Amino acid sequence: MPPALHGWPAEGSRQAGLLARLDIHEPEDLIVHLPLRYEDETRLTPIAQTRPGETAQIEGEVISCEITQPRRQLRARVRDDSGGEMIARWINFYASLQKQLAPGRRLRLFGEVRDGFFGIEMVHPRLRPVEKNEALPQTLTPVYPTTAGLGQAALRRLIGLALENLPLDDPLPAAIRRRLDLPGFAEAIRLLHRPPPEIDARALETRAHPAWRRIKFDELLVQQLSLRRAYNARRLHQAVRLAPQGTLTRALLEHLPFTLTAAQRRVTEEIAVDLAAPHPMQRLLQGDVGSGKTIVAACAMLQAAENGWQAALMAPTEILAEQHHRKLGAWLAPLGIDIAWLAGNRKKRARAAELERLRSGECLLAVGTHALIEDPVDLPRLALAVIDEQHRFGVRQRLALREKGASGARPHMLMMSATPIPRTLAMTHYADLDISLLDESPPGRTPVRTRLASTARRGEIIARLKTACLAGRQAYWVCPLIEESEALQLKTALETRETLETALPELRIGLIHGRLKSEEKAAVMAAFAAGELHILVATTVIEVGVDVPRASLMIIEHAERFGLAQLHQLRGRIGRGAARSTCILIYGQPLSEAARARLKVIYEQNDGFAIAREDLRIRGPGEFIGARQSGLPLLRYADLDTDAEMIETARELAEELLATAPQAADKLLARWLGGREALLRA
Numbered sequence: 001m002p003p004a005l006h007g008w009p010a011e012g013s014r015q016a017g018l019l020a021r022l023d024i025h026e027p028e029d030l031i032v033h034l035p036l037r038y039e040d041e042t043r044l045t046p047i048a049q050t051r052p053g054e055t056a057q058i059e060g061e062v063i064s065c066e067i068t069q070p071r072r073q074l075r076a077r078v079r080d081d082s083g084g085e086m087i088a089r090w091i092n093f094y095a096s097l098q099k100q101l102a103p104g105r106r107l108r109l110f111g112e113v114r115d116g117f118f119g120i121e122m123v124h125p126r127l128r129p130v131e132k133n134e135a136l137p138q139t140l141t142p143v144y145p146t147t148a149g150l151g152q153a154a155l156r157r158l159i160g161l162a163l164e165n166l167p168l169d170d171p172l173p174a175a176i177r178r179r180l181d182l183p184g185f186a187e188a189i190r191l192l193h194r195p196p197p198e199i200d201a202r203a204l205e206t207r208a209h210p211a212w213r214r215i216k217f218d219e220l221l222v223q224q225l226s227l228r229r230a231y232n233a234r235r236l237h238q239a240v241r242l243a244p245q246g247t248l249t250r251a252l253l254e255h256l257p258f259t260l261t262a263a264q265r266r267v268t269e270e271i272a273v274d275l276a277a278p279h280p281m282q283r284l285l286q287g288d289v290g291s292g293k294t295i296v297a298a299c300a301m302l303q304a305a306e307n308g309w310q311a312a313l314m315a316p317t318e319i320l321a322e323q324h325h326r327k328l329g330a331w332l333a334p335l336g337i338d339i340a341w342l343a344g345n346r347k348k349r350a351r352a353a354e355l356e357r358l359r360s361g362e363c364l365l366a367v368g369t370h371a372l373i374e375d376p377v378d379l380p381r382l383a384l385a386v387i388d389e390q391h392r393f394g395v396r397q398r399l400a401l402r403e404k405g406a407s408g409a410r411p412h413m414l415m416m417s418a419t420p421i422p423r424t425l426a427m428t429h430y431a432d433l434d435i436s437l438l439d440e441s442p443p444g445r446t447p448v449r450t451r452l453a454s455t456a457r458r459g460e461i462i463a464r465l466k467t468a469c470l471a472g473r474q475a476y477w478v479c480p481l482i483e484e485s486e487a488l489q490l491k492t493a494l495e496t497r498e499t500l501e502t503a504l505p506e507l508r509i510g511l512i513h514g515r516l517k518s519e520e521k522a523a524v525m526a527a528f529a530a531g532e533l534h535i536l537v538a539t540t541v542i543e544v545g546v547d548v549p550r551a552s553l554m555i556i557e558h559a560e561r562f563g564l565a566q567l568h569q570l571r572g573r574i575g576r577g578a579a580r581s582t583c584i585l586i587y588g589q590p591l592s593e594a595a596r597a598r599l600k601v602i603y604e605q606n607d608g609f610a611i612a613r614e615d616l617r618i619r620g621p622g623e624f625i626g627a628r629q630s631g632l633p634l635l636r637y638a639d640l641d642t643d644a645e646m647i648e649t650a651r652e653l654a655e656e657l658l659a660t661a662p663q664a665a666d667k668l669l670a671r672w673l674g675g676r677e678a679l680l681r682a
C-alpha cells in the first residue's frame, strides 16, 4: 500500500484529474515531481534600485488604483518604504483584482521590471498581500511543471505536504552511496524542492548539482531495474530448444550467391546460441539499411525448421512482406523448402489453403504482414518469431505474434531494426533486450552521393533523369509526404506520374502507393525489379526494406517534410548494387530551422548510426522511439547526452541490487513507477 496523505484530492475529483495529467497518481509521485526552475523571493529590492530587464521582488503600499479606458487596463501605483514608486499594470484581469489592490494595501510584487510610459513598471506581476514586517521565505521558490487549471500555489502546497508527511528513506545502502559519491535521497530531494538562496544557481540550472545527480542516477537506476527485471522474468519461461543441426542452414549458405560478412557470421552465431537455450531468446538485431539482416533472419528460421519447428517473419508493409517471401523463396527453393505467405489482401481461397498448411504443421515457415497475428492464424509449432522493422509495430502487435506459439512454451523472439539506435538509448530504453550489431556492410557497395536542390531546379533534374535512364539506370521518384491527408498524397502521386509521363514519353514509368491491391503492388515491384520500368513513382510505402539493387537514382520531393530516419531509410533503397548511386533531395522554401538542420545532417552523413545520434539529439528520446514508447516510462530528468557516464554504473548496480538487495529494488521501483510498472512486465 502506498502511504496515504492528508490533503490529497479525492479520487475522481477535478484536482485528481489534473494531477493525473502530470503523471501524478499517488502521493509519493509528488516527491519526485521536481521544479523546472526557481524564483528568488528571499530578497526584497528597494524600488529605487531596480533595473529594467531584471526580475525583482518589491514590497510597498498601494497609493492609487484605477481602471483606465479606452484600452481597458488595471493600473496600480505602489510606493515602498524607501519612497520609490512603481506602476503595476494588468491587461487581463478579473474585477476582484481591484479589491486586492485597494489603496493602503501592502503587497509584494514579483516580476520583470520595465521602463514604461509612466516610469518603471511591472506588467502582470505575481502579487502577494502581506502584513508589515512579514518574514521573507528562507528558500528559493520552486516553479513546477504543471498543467492548465492547476496553479503553482496548489501544487506547491501539495508537494510541501508530501515532503513533510511521507517517508523519504533512502533505498540505496550508505556504502553504495559513498562508492558512487552521491548524496542521500532525503537531502537531495529537500534541496531540490527548497534550495537555500546561497546555492550555486548555475549548478542547479544545468542540473550538474550533486542533488540533481542523485535524482538522475535514481531515475536511470529504476529504468535499469524495471527493464532488467522484465528481462529476467521472461527468461523464466520455457522455450523450445533449437540446437543447430546445420543441415538446412549449411545448405542455404552453400547455395547463396554471396558469402556472409564477418559481422553476419558473428551475429548468426549469437542467435544460434540463444535459440539452443531452453528459455526464449529476446534479441534485437540492429544494422544499418542494407547491412543484410534478412539472410541472418533466414538462418535463424532454418534453425527452427531443421528441428521440425515453425518460424514466422512479420513485416510492417505488404510490399516488404511480399519481397521477403519472394527473396526467401528464391533462397530456399533449392533446399525444397516452402514458405507460407499471409497478407491482408490475399484471395480467400489462397489464404485458407495457407492457413491449413500452417495449422497442420506441413509448412514450417511463414512470412506475412500483421495478417499473421489475426485470429484464424494458427502456428501450433511456432518456436521463433522474427519481427522486421520492429519500430513500426506497437508493443501489442509484437506480443500477439508471441501468443501464436505452442502452449506451454514461448517462441524465441528476434526483433530487427533498421533505424540504428544510438548506444546510450540502446543501453537505457532497450535494456530488456540482448542486442546484436551488424556493423559492416556487404562488400562492393559504393556510398550514395547526396545532392540538395531547390524546387526551382525540378525541370533541370527531370532532364538529367532522362539522360540517366536512357543510359540504362533506374530511379525512384518519391512523392512528398502529406501527413494530414492520405487522399492528397495519392493525388500528388498521380499528378507526379502524369507530369513525368508527359515530360519523358520515351521512358517507362510505374506508380506504387498504399491504396493499390496487393497483387498490383507486387506486379509493379516485380516489373521494377526486373528492369522493365525506368522510373518508379512512389509514396513512402517504399520507405522500408524494399530491395532492388539495380536502382541507382532517387529523387525525393519536398525532402524537408521528412524525418531524418525516414530520409535515411528512403535513401537506403539505392546504393545496393555496384553502380554509383545518387540521391537528390528537392526542398521547398522557406525552410524551417529544424528542416534545415535535418537536411544538413542527411547531406553530410551516410552512416545510419551517426544520423541516429543527431536525430536523437534533435528530437529527444520520446519522439525517437515512437511506438515502443507505449507503456514505457521515459526519462524525465536524466539526459542521454550529458549523463551518459552514469548509465553504465546504473546498469551494473541494477544487476547487483536485483541479486543482493531485492527490497531496495522494490522500494525504488515503487517510488518512481508506482503502479505503472505492471505495463512493463510483458
Ligand code: ADP
Binding pocket: 258, 259, 260, 261, 264, 287, 288, 289, 290, 291, 292, 293, 294, 295, 418, 442, 443, 545, 547, 549, 576
Ligand atoms: P537490410 O539489413 O536493410 O534488411 P537486406 O537484408 O535487404 O538488408 O540486404 C540488402 C542486400 O544485400 C540484399 O540484396 C542482400 O541479398 C544483399 N546481401 C546481404 N548480405 C550480403 C553479403 N554478405 N554479400 C553480398 N550481398 C549481401
Ligand code: MG
Binding pocket: 293, 294, 388, 418, 545
Ligand atoms: Mg530489411
